[in-house]
Amino acid sequence: MDLKLYDTLTKDKRAFVPLDPRNVRMYVCGPTVYDFAHIGNARPVIVFDVLFRLLRHIYGDSHVTYVRNITDVDDKINDRALRDYPGLPLNEAIRKVTEKTATQFRADVDALGCLQPTVEPRATDFVLPRPDGKTDMVSLIKTLIDRGHAYEANGEVLFDTASMPDYGQLSGRKLEEQQAGARIAVDAHKKHAADFVLWKQSSADEPGWDSPWGRGRPGWHIECSAMSAAYLGETFDIHGGGLDLIFPHHENEIAQSRCAHGTHAMANYWLHNGFLQVEGEKMSKSLGNFVTINELLQDWPGEVVRLNMLKTHYRSPIDWTLKGLEESAKALDDWYATAGDAAGSAPADTVMETLCDDLNTAQTVAALHGLRHQAEKGDAAQRDQLAASLRFLGFFSETKDAWDARKREASGVDAAQVTALIADRTAARARKDWKESDRIRDELAAMGVAIKDSKEGTTWEIAR
Numbered sequence: 001m002d003l004k005l006y007d008t009l010t011k012d013k014r015a016f017v018p019l020d021p022r023n024v025r026m027y028v029c030g031p032t033v034y035d036f037a038h039i040g041n042a043r044p045v046i047v048f049d050v051l052f053r054l055l056r057h058i059y060g061d062s063h064v065t066y067v068r069n070i071t072d073v074d075d076k077i078n079d080r081a082l083r084d085y086p087g088l089p090l091n092e093a094i095r096k097v098t099e100k101t102a103t104q105f106r107a108d109v110d111a112l113g114c115l116q117p118t119v120e121p122r123a124t125d126f127v128l129p130r131p132d133g134k135t136d137m138v139s140l141i142k143t144l145i146d147r148g149h150a151y152e153a154n155g156e157v158l159f160d161t162a163s164m165p166d167y168g169q170l171s172g173r174k175l176e177e178q179q180a181g182a183r184i185a186v187d188a189h190k191k192h193a194a195d196f197v198l199w200k201q202s203s204a205d206e207p208g209w210d211s212p213w214g215r216g217r218p219g220w221h222i223e224c225s226a227m228s229a230a231y232l233g234e235t236f237d238i239h240g241g242g243l244d245l246i247f248p249h250h251e252n253e254i255a256q257s258r259c260a261h262g263t264h265a266m267a268n269y270w271l272h273n274g275f276l277q278v279e280g281e282k283m284s285k286s287l288g289n290f291v292t293i294n295e296l297l298q299d300w301p302g303e304v305v306r307l308n309m310l311k312t313h314y315r316s317p318i319d320w321t322l323k324g325l326e327e328s329a330k331a332l333d334d335w336y337a338t339a340g341d342a343a344g345s346a347p348a349d350t351v352m353e354t355l356c357d358d359l360n361t362a363q364t365v366a367a368l369h370g371l372r373h374q375a376e377k378g379d380a381a382q383r384d385q386l387a388a389s390l391r392f393l394g395f396f397s398e399t400k401d402a403w404d405a406r407k408r409e410a411s412g413v414d415a416a417q418v419t420a421l422i423a424d425r426t427a428a429r430a431r432k433d434w435k436e437s438d439r440i441r442d443e444l445a446a447m448g449v450a451i452k453d454s455k456e457g458t459t460w461e462i463a464r
């Protein structure tokens with residue numbers, strides 16, 4: 001089955017051909033760890049987890065390397081450290097903030113059914129040259145200066161965008177356009193308005209590292225150029241992130257990496273997920289319209305959140321609504337009821353076909369509903385494929401019994417009372433007291449309980 005992916009750089013959907021099928025390499029920009037992640041941040045994590053699973057399925061589990069970084073140096077982190085730990089030395093306070101946030105992030109993404117990436121490097125481990133010789137930021141910046149792509153000005157090191165004739169290809173922004181609207185007064189030390197910071201000076205009370213350009217800290221973009229080269233090499237297969245990263249972050253990563261290594265490409269496929277929105281606006285910390293993953297997980301199982309994310313194609317916007325979550329929970333209920341205790345061997349072809357079509361998970365979900373429909377009619381093979389497909393996609397994280405039990409608990413229905421009422425009803429039916437039997441059924445229905453009679457007896461579940 002051929003995998004096709006849409007590439008933001010070439011603006012086309014084409015067959016995915018890895019540089020080396022024995023080591024397929026993917027990099028995704030990870031979180032800046034200063035606060036709980038919101039569900040918008042969960043979208044790239046879930047989307048690229050599905051791609052990671054698919055690549056492992058196609059090329060073999062040990063033939064895919066997935067790197068997702070942790071940004072633990074950023075001025076937002078410094079501000080948070082000063083606010084939350086005013087009594088501590090800054091470095092210690094920063095460590096507390098980043099460790100707490102990174103631990104929370106890991107727990108959140110686990111609960112969303114995501115596999116751990118192969119490597120999760122932290123930016124601060126890649127600032128200075130390393131004993132193991134892996135690419136670091138200071139050495140990359142030195143190379144860029146040596147090759148005439150960067151310059152020092154006003155205590156900063158800046159990337160010289162004019163030194164790269166095809167700068168701006170990913171976002172389609174022309175250098176001349178960027179010059180026109182620039183505020184020259186603010187950026188007087190820059191040769192060109194679009195030039196961006198590779199290294200900046202730190203004051204005594206800011207985090208800093210000793211470098212050839214004095215004590216300072218890296219700009220944001222250079223960290224991903226360093227960490228991707230460190231683990232995936234100068235050119236690799238897939239680079240991912242949210243739409244908002246296309247410019248300036250990914251554009252500048254490309255400029256740095258290609259100019260430092262003298263290559264034609266940093267990654268061969270650039271994938272970007274669309275926004276998760278609330279009432280038509282991007283969910284974001286700055287707008288204050290966000291819900292943290294952690295808060296949402298108090299009310300909903302992780303797999304309901306995961307399904308709600310995957311019902312929409314990754315490049316389209318998602319409007320996040322309570323109704324959507326309820327529908328996702330209902331779908332999972334149905335799937336657990338139909339196949340939650342099936343062993344499952346291989347995912348269905350329809351599931352693989354839809355995923356291979358640029359991760360068309362909206363169609364994948366439709367295929368899952370189709371499998372359930374067939375399984376309901378008694379098709380055991382389809383039931384098995386439904387279970388295997390759901391496990392492959394990171395669902396069915398618990399047993400059917402555990403799922404049912406949790407649902408009952410969450411409903412607040414008293415199981416002992418339900419069992420007693422069902423026994424009364426069975427007795428009424430035995431003495432052919434249909435009126436009493438119907439009355440008990442109505443009473444159960446009013447409690448939100450649906451019953452089902454069969455030869456084996458009467459079973460019940462929480463009705464939605």
Ligand SMILES: Nc1ncnc2c1ncn2[C@@H]1O[C@H](COP(=O)(O)OP(=O)(O)OP(=O)(O)O)[C@@H](O)[C@H]1O
Pocket residue numbers: 029030031032039040041042043044241242243244245273274275276277282283284285286287
């Ligand atoms: N609403 C959203 N929908 C989809 N992806 C998002 C959304 N918000 C952020 N992302 C993605 O989450 C990842 C981490 O984002 P980042 O750490 O820059 O914070 P942020 O939440 O975007 O900040 P802010 O909320 O202030 O805009 C990036 O890949 C980014 O594209």
Ligand SMILES: [Zn+2]
Pocket residue numbers: 028029030224249253
């Ligand atoms: Zn990045």
